[in-house]
Amino acid sequence: MKRKASDFAIRSNRLAEFAVERDYSLCIGCEVCIRQCSFEVHYVDEDTSTVRSRPEKCVGCHRCAVLCPTRALAIKPNPAQYRAHGSWSGEHVKDINLQAETGGVILTGSGNDKKAPVYWDSLLINASQVTNPSIDPLREPMELRTYLGSRPEALRVREGKLIDALPPVVQINTPIVFSALSYGAVSYQVQLALAQAAEELGTLWNTGEGGFHPSLRKYGANTIVQVASGRFGVSSDYLNSARVVEIKIGQGAKPGIGGHLAGEKVSKDVSATRMIPEGTDAISPAPQHDIYSIEDLRMLVYALKEATNYSVPVSVKIAAVHNAPAIASGMVRAGADIIALDGFRGGTGAAPKAIRDNVGIPIEFALAAVDQRLRDEGIRNRVSIIAGGGIRNAADVAKAIALGADAVYIGTAALVAIGCTLCQKCYSGKCNWGIATQDAYLAKRVNPDIARQRLVNLVRGWSSEIKEMLGGMGINAIESLRSNRSQLRSIGLTAEQTRILGVRPAGE
Amino acid sequence: MELSDLKASANPYREDKVYNSCAIFGVMDVSRRCFSGDRVFAAMENMFERGNGLGAGFAVYGLYPEMPDHYALHVMFTSPQGRPATEEFLTNYFRVDRSEPIPTRKTPGISGEPQVWRYFLKPLFDAETVLEEEDFVVDKVLQLNTSIADSFAFSCGKNMGVFKGVGYPEQIAHFYRLEEYQGYIWTAHSRFPTNSQAWWGGAHPFCLINWSVVHNGEISSYGANRAFLETLGYRCTLFTDTEVMAYAVDLLMRRQGFSPDAFAKVVAPPFWDEIDSTDAEQRALHAALRIAYGGLLMNGPFAVVIANQDQMIALTDRIRLRPLTVATCKNMFYVSSEEASIRLVARDPDHIWTPRGGVPVVSRIGLLPKPNPETDNVGAGAVSARGGNTDEA
Numbered sequence: 001m002k003r004k005a006s007d008f009a010i011r012s013n014r015l016a017e018f019a020v021e022r023d024y025s026l027c028i029g030c031e032v033c034i035r036q037c038s039f040e041v042h043y044v045d046e047d048t049s050t051v052r053s054r055p056e057k058c059v060g061c062h063r064c065a066v067l068c069p070t071r072a073l074a075i076k077p078n079p080a081q082y083r084a085h086g087s088w089s090g091e092h093v094k095d096i097n098l099q100a101e102t103g104g105v106i107l108t109g110s111g112n113d114k115k116a117p118v119y120w121d122s123l124l125i126n127a128s129q130v131t132n133p134s135i136d137p138l139r140e141p142m143e144l145r146t147y148l149g150s151r152p153e154a155l156r157v158r159e160g161k162l163i164d165a166l167p168p169v170v171q172i173n174t175p176i177v178f179s180a181l182s183y184g185a186v187s188y189q190v191q192l193a194l195a196q197a198a199e200e201l202g203t204l205w206n207t208g209e210g211g212f213h214p215s216l217r218k219y220g221a222n223t224i225v226q227v228a229s230g231r232f233g234v235s236s237d238y239l240n241s242a243r244v245v246e247i248k249i250g251q252g253a254k255p256g257i258g259g260h261l262a263g264e265k266v267s268k269d270v271s272a273t274r275m276i277p278e279g280t281d282a283i284s285p286a287p288q289h290d291i292y293s294i295e296d297l298r299m300l301v302y303a304l305k306e307a308t309n310y311s312v313p314v315s316v317k318i319a320a321v322h323n324a325p326a327i328a329s330g331m332v333r334a335g336a337d338i339i340a341l342d343g344f345r346g347g348t349g350a351a352p353k354a355i356r357d358n359v360g361i362p363i364e365f366a367l368a369a370v371d372q373r374l375r376d377e378g379i380r381n382r383v384s385i386i387a388g389g390g391i392r393n394a395a396d397v398a399k400a401i402a403l404g405a406d407a408v409y410i411g412t413a414a415l416v417a418i419g420c421t422l423c424q425k426c427y428s429g430k431c432n433w434g435i436a437t438q439d440a441y442l443a444k445r446v447n448p449d450i451a452r453q454r455l456v457n458l459v460r461g462w463s464s465e466i467k468e469m470l471g472g473m474g475i476n477a478i479e480s481l482r483s484n485r486s487q488l489r490s491i492g493l494t495a496e497q498t499r500i501l502g503v504r505p506a507g508e
Numbered sequence: 509m510e511l512s513d514l515k516a517s518a519n520p521y522r523e524d525k526v527y528n529s530c531a532i533f534g535v536m537d538v539s540r541r542c543f544s545g546d547r548v549f550a551a552m553e554n555m556f557e558r559g560n561g562l563g564a565g566f567a568v569y570g571l572y573p574e575m576p577d578h579y580a581l582h583v584m585f586t587s588p589q590g591r592p593a594t595e596e597f598l599t600n601y602f603r604v605d606r607s608e609p610i611p612t613r614k615t616p617g618i619s620g621e622p623q624v625w626r627y628f629l630k631p632l633f634d635a636e637t638v639l640e641e642e643d644f645v646v647d648k649v650l651q652l653n654t655s656i657a658d659s660f661a662f663s664c665g666k667n668m669g670v671f672k673g674v675g676y677p678e679q680i681a682h683f684y685r686l687e688e689y690q691g692y693i694w695t696a697h698s699r700f701p702t703n704s705q706a707w708w709g710g711a712h713p714f715c716l717i718n719w720s721v722v723h724n725g726e727i728s729s730y731g732a733n734r735a736f737l738e739t740l741g742y743r744c745t746l747f748t749d750t751e752v753m754a755y756a757v758d759l760l761m762r763r764q765g766f767s768p769d770a771f772a773k774v775v776a777p778p779f780w781d782e783i784d785s786t787d788a789e790q791r792a793l794h795a796a797l798r799i800a801y802g803g804l805l806m807n808g809p810f811a812v813v814i815a816n817q818d819q820m821i822a823l824t825d826r827i828r829l830r831p832l833t834v835a836t837c838k839n840m841f842y843v844s845s846e847e848a849s850i851r852l853v854a855r856d857p858d859h860i861w862t863p864r865g866g867v868p869v870v871s872r873i874g875l876l877p878k879p880n881p882e883t884d885n886v887g888a889g890a891v892s893a894r895g896g897n898t899d900e901a
Contacts, residue, residue, distance in 0.1 A: 132726035132808050133829060140827065141779045147799045155800045157770045162793045169799055375739045381803070402731075473728050474809075476827065479802030480729030486524035487731060504524075 014097045015090070018060045019078045020053035026072035027051060033064035033073060038430040038442055061423035063432035095353070106354065109426025109436065111253055111347040111390065111412055114357050118345075119364035119493070120396045124506055126487045128474035135476050137467035143477040144463055146175045146407055148204075148244065148384040149313035150337040167337065168313050170243050173202030174463040175401060175478055178455075179342075179388050179409030180226055180248065180317075182208025184261045184270050184282065185349030185426065187443035190418060190435050193451035195219035200452070201459050206409075207233075209248055209259070209284060211273035217241045224315065227304065229258055230284035232274035236307060244338065245304050246315040247297070249288065252346025252389035255319030255360045259284035259350070265429055265438045298334035305335070313337035313384075319359075320344060320366030320389065325373035332379045340409060341366050343389025347412040349436055350427030363389040364403065368501045371404025371483055380404075380483075394465035403501065404483045417458040418451045523747065524731065530712070530724035531558035531677075532832075534695040534813040534843040535853075536820040536871050541839070542570045542690035545681065547853035552677035552696050554849045559698030561617070563711035564680040565672025567720035568691035569817055572667050578605060578628035579645055579717075582663035582670060583652075584708055585623040590658030595627075597656055601648050602629040610671075615683040618675045622660075622708055624684075626669070639763065642717050646758070649716075654745060660709040665718035668817065672697075672711035680711075693820055695813050697722040710746060714754040718816040719762055723750040724830050724845060725810025736803025749810065756804050757814055768814075768821045768868045774801040776826040776866035813843050819872045828865030834877070835860035841871035 020041060029051055033042040039059055045052045058075060065073040082090040095106055128134040135142065149169035156163035178194050185208065198205040199222045206224040207216075211233020216223075220241040227234055228248040239245055250256065261270075261282035271278040291297050301314050308314075315338035316331045318324065328339050343363025348356065367387045374380035387400045388409030400408050416422070419433040426436035434445030470476065473487055481487065489506040490498045498505055533551045537543060545566065552564070572580050581598070585591050598604055606628040612621070631648075635641035649664045663670035668691075671684040677698045681687070697712035713720040727733065727749040734744045734752055742755045756775055760766040766774070774797050777783075783794045798805070809829030814821040822843040824832045833847040835857040842850045842857070850860065861879035863869045869877045 128728065132728055135827075141781065143780055145780050151800045154764050155796055156764070157766060157793065157797070160767070160769065160793065161789070162796055166796050166799060375735060378739055378741065380739045381736070381800075404735075474726075475728045475807045477802075477805055477807060479798075480732050480805050480807035482732050482803065483735035484729060484731035485735075487728075 012056070012097065012101060014056070014094050015080055015082060016056040016058065016078050017094070018055055018058040019076050019080075020055045020058055021074040021076060022051070022053060023072045023074075024050070026070040028070055028072075030069060032067055032069060036063050036067050036432060038432050038437075038439070039425075039428075059423040059425045061421050061425070061432050063421075105352045107350055107427045108353040108356055108424050109348060109350055109428075110420075110422050110424040111345045112357050113422075113424065116345070116362065118390065119362055119497070119501065120390075120392070120399050122490055122493050122497075123364075123399045123501070123503065124489045124491060125395065125398060125402070125469055125473070126489070127472040132474045134474050135471040137464075137471045140471075141476060142467040142471055144174045144466060146172050146478055148172060148315075148338055148386070148406060150383060151381050153381065168311055170204070170313060171202070172204060172407060174459060174466075175405075175407035176397060176459050176462060177203055177224075177386060177407050177409050178205040178414050179346075179411035180206040180208035180224075180246070180251075181411055181415070182210030182226075182349070183213055183273050184210040184265060184438065186415075186436055187434060187438060187446060188213065188269070189443055189446040189448045190415075190451065191216060192448040193418065193446065193455060194414065195222065196448070196452040197455035197459070198222040200456050203459070204243060206246065207242075210261075210270070210282075211275060212238050212241060213269070213273045226317075227300075228284055229286070229288045230274075230282060232276065232282060232284075235275070239304060239307050240311075242312065244313050244315055245308060246317055246338075246340065247288075247300060247304070247336075248317045249291070249297075250317070250319035250321075250342070251348060252319045252342030252344050252360055252363070253348035254351035254355045255321050255344075256286060257351060257355050257359075258286040262429075267438055270438060294330040294334055297331065297336075301335040315340055315386070317342060319346075320361050320363055321359075322361060324361070324366045325369045328370040329373055329377055329379070332374060332383050336383060338384045338386060339370070340386045340388065341370060342409070343367075343387070345390030346388055347415070348426070363387050363391075363400075365497075365500055367400060367405055368403045368485075372502055375483070394462040395469070397462060398466050398469045398481065399488060401478065401481045402484050402488050404485075406482065413458070414455055417454045418446060530700055530722075531555035531698040531845045532696070532712075532722045532724050532811060532813050532843070533845065533849060534693070534722070534815065534820050534822070534841075536693040536815070536841045537839050538841060538871050538874055538876055539839045540570070540692045540873055542573075542692050544690050545686050545694050548694045548696050549678055549681050549686070551844060551849035551853050552698055554852050555698065555844075555846050556676070558700060558845060559676060560700045561674075561676045561679075562701050562706035563672070563674055563697075563699030564677040565670060565697050565711045565713050565722075566677075566681065566684075566686060567663075567668065567670045567693075567695045567713040567715060567722070567815060568686075568689055569668040569693035569718075569815065570691040571669045571689055572628070575606065575628050576667040578630060579664055579666055580669050581627040581629055581649070581661055582610065583625050583627065583659055583661045585625065585659055587658040590656070591623065591625065593656050594652065594659040594661075597652055598627060598629065601633070601644075602627075602631055604629055611685050611688070612683050613685060615675070615679050617679050618673070618683050621673060621683065642762065646716055650743070654743070662709055663715045665715060665720070666817070668715075668718060668720070670713050670715045670720060672713065673708045674706045674711065693815050695720060695722045695815050695820070710748065712750055714750050716754055716758045717762060719754070719757050720815050721750060721754045721757055721812060723753050723810060723812045725749050725753070725806070725812065725825070726808055727752070727806050727810055728808035729805060732803055733806060736801075739803075749806075753806065753810070753812060756806070760801075760804070761814075761816075768819070768823075768870045770797065771821075772823055772866060772868040773797045774804050775806045776823060777805060778826070778866065811845065819870055822863065822869045823867075824863065824865050826866035833860065833862055834869045836871075836876045836878070839876070841876055843869070
């Protein structure tokens, strides 16, 4: 596809976000960059027979720079910036121009990229000195095994025999679970890698709301299936092929907002998996239209328990919003066995930017408040809590567990492990890294075997780091960290923030 | 000192919890024959270096044979106002059949001692079960401790009692004139807290109804244990590991009727690898206990002696990070932080061994424990037959 530069008049008066620097002393004109970029940044100028770039189309995914065989390319923030202004940033000017051109809602993908405080970074972890010994995880057992589900108030044991049976619980070998990434939002290759990695790690992956592909059902023992507002792919088989059923009420990146998968992406395979006609838009309504209140939730929870013969835990996932503690309390009383909380830094395949960046609250506060509320009400042991939405590393996991989580959900981190560079264009379907796309040409860029191995490596690495931290605290089982907030101290937070997190300031 | 503000009394620096280390000792005559505490005092004195004079105490069973069916409440008052307020409170809920000061005497090195009294009580409560009556008594004792100023009840069992305070064990024994008492179970404790302040109520043993706990430990899971217990309605006001251990004993053994073995599988459970390799029934039991009571896993070093009127239990954490030696000699069962103290008072034990981490050693009325060479740590000299590892060896 060779066109002239003059074919591409710039119709926008927006400054390009990125500058594409090509070192012509290195460029060999191999055109790899052209083939790799689905956004058509690079092209051959027929007049000069040289490879040139259109930086205004660049999304900053760095695919070309990484794959350029001679390292001739560098993608940088555009040095040409709007005039500096204390309250009108270049982003504001750019967004206004975009909407003035289109009259539409600004879409985005991935998670909130604003500089909201990350409270994980204001929490510090304790270690043992003198009064109790630290434990070396390389020499002694260190247990991360976790069970998800409801636990009974009391167990009756008589003469060494268990009288009561436990409710259904699910074993995971590390408190890290892959969060919902639906088929449609991500490619089949990505789901395959997630499913295989979950199996190899002894943890769970989550189908999201896009159905459960028949060829992935053999990983059912490591699968969470979602029942969301669109009910895509939901059938008796679907529910009974998984280890956990999750009702998705909300998502941290877009609380209160539904979803829309454009008809062009509903291929034959997506259509079969979602159980909708090929080529039609897949609309997930904002609410679940059979849940307008807490008692409605209870009916759906028990309908799903009936449908699965009480053999699997039912999870309810909500976005972390202002009154999360009261909602969570209602969810427990409605019969949820697992509560999934998704903070406002959580990712998405597509969301209105105004929603992604402004609705919801940080997972740290929501988690601390929900755990405390459920304890105050004496019902914390009846559920497991999975916290997600901005978990970036092993320390975030350890801190989440000390704030009260049983396990964490990771979505963005998993995608980054597969190759995502957070360019936030997931909604375009043109993902150059082959992750958030249904385009077969792009999707095959993810080798499921390599992606699986990278996911396994990531979770193993984090798990080893969590073991080191546990050992440092003198603890050899993950349950001894759960809600153990005395192992955390805050730095740089106000007294009020420290109080809400239920921790104490460093030095005290 | 306002004892009603337990937070300030027990934890003046507002630490996450009070840090301390200890010596513990226990002895039981399984034939229920009562004996004096001489050898307990001697054993504790032999472990002088394990305490620092900031707390010691004793629990004695078989203490009040003349009033065996009354709840014997031991209370300390830190001001003259404490006693009338407490006595008014007690008469609302109990029939007080006897009340008297606990005999004490001036003891060199002991200062700032509170007034100590004892009350023999019958609850004014029509309970259908013993458990309900006990719950009533526990509830009222905790209410007394958190709402009546300058008063702290530190013992409330039947035919048993706790004596404790700030000092070395031999000083506390002297202060309470303990040589005048006899019992068939004695447990004892000497503290080494890491801060300089101490208060009388913070010493061990801890007691709820007939259960008493002396504990040497530093539990890193304290926050998780506390969160679990508070979810179930317990209020941790003393900020010590021992308090959470005492509540775990109360919850699991007194209220839920767990055996010492099931209790141990909760607070010091086997590793998952061990659980996975046992037979199906054991696996189901041990896994269920860990899943349901994970918040009560006491993670970190501890050794504990737990007693009630029928038994004495010795237990260490699951990787045995604190010392504990047990021995039997004729009808007697001994537990001690240090083997030397046992050998001091029972020169010729029938068996002496170091129990395995997480495995409770239990003596009951009429039943002495025995070492199991296959499961207990059978190191050099750890298990020996009579005289096998003594002077003549």
